[in-house]
Amino acid sequence: MQFDSINAFFAMGGYGFYVWLSYGVTALMIALLVIMSCYSHKKTKQQIAQRYRRENKLREAAKQQAQEQSPIDLSEENHEPTP
């Protein structure tokens, strides 16, 4: 152990501000990077799942619409094209 007391440890021989600034910024930046990386991983999964569900819903809707309409009055109605 290089320091006699906790105060001496924080003072860092007079360089406390610079040492703790360095270690503080480093810890903060690394923490931010890790959190952002994990968050964007989660977010990407959510977005893909969302898009997949939306596509499924549209496909289901299109199928249902096709079943409800009989082939005869298909020409009568001006139905929009399904996306």
Added chain:
Amino acid sequence: MWKWLHPYAKPETTYHLTGKFIPWFAILSVILMSIGIVWALLFSPADYQQGDSFRIFYIHVPSATLSMGIYVGMAIAALCSIVWQLRLADASAAAMAPIGAVFTFISLVTGAAWGKPMWGTWWIWDARLTSQLILLFLFLGVIALHNAFEDKVMAGKAAGILTLVGVINIPIIKYSVEWWNTLHQGATVSKMGKPSMTLEMLWPFIFSYMGFIFLIVTITCIRFRTEILARNGMRQWVREIAIKEGS
């Protein structure tokens, strides 16, 4: 001869393989870094000239050298992506850019905080400092290009070309302290032959350095997997993962 390598070029295999490695890399990184940092702050001796400000060394040097290491890794990936059109190489290059930017930033801030008490100034347009600042701008440029195009292949190409052009900066950073008469000191650890450091300082440095390496590998794996998912969003296996884990 290289047939056994083929399955690893499949995004799905790579995704699951890196997923298995992440916890181990993360644990190793936490252990090594804790040992290194506690040793550096509490037990390593103060420098006979610089006193306790020397303790900044244990995070400044790893972040600075590894920021260059990340750049070289990114450049190799960019080269593979441009020459052989490897989509995974492109994904890994995109994954590494933000990590490199963060570690370059850390090296600049810790360097400034070390420079103020030792040199009397936070910043000086010294060759080493300036070239390291250019490295930060290169990383930021690569990130911007990756996000500038909707089409990931095009974005990867543009970012890859910038990455390869920027490689010229790496030897400039490395040899800046030898080519120019600068304020920044020369190499301490990687000197040819014996490092000019006492073992009491070298050991915590090695632990800290290895901890940084595994930390970078861990974050690279996490971001790499995100890139794989984002680039294969229309594949069935990605959608299955997304539905299972993303909702």
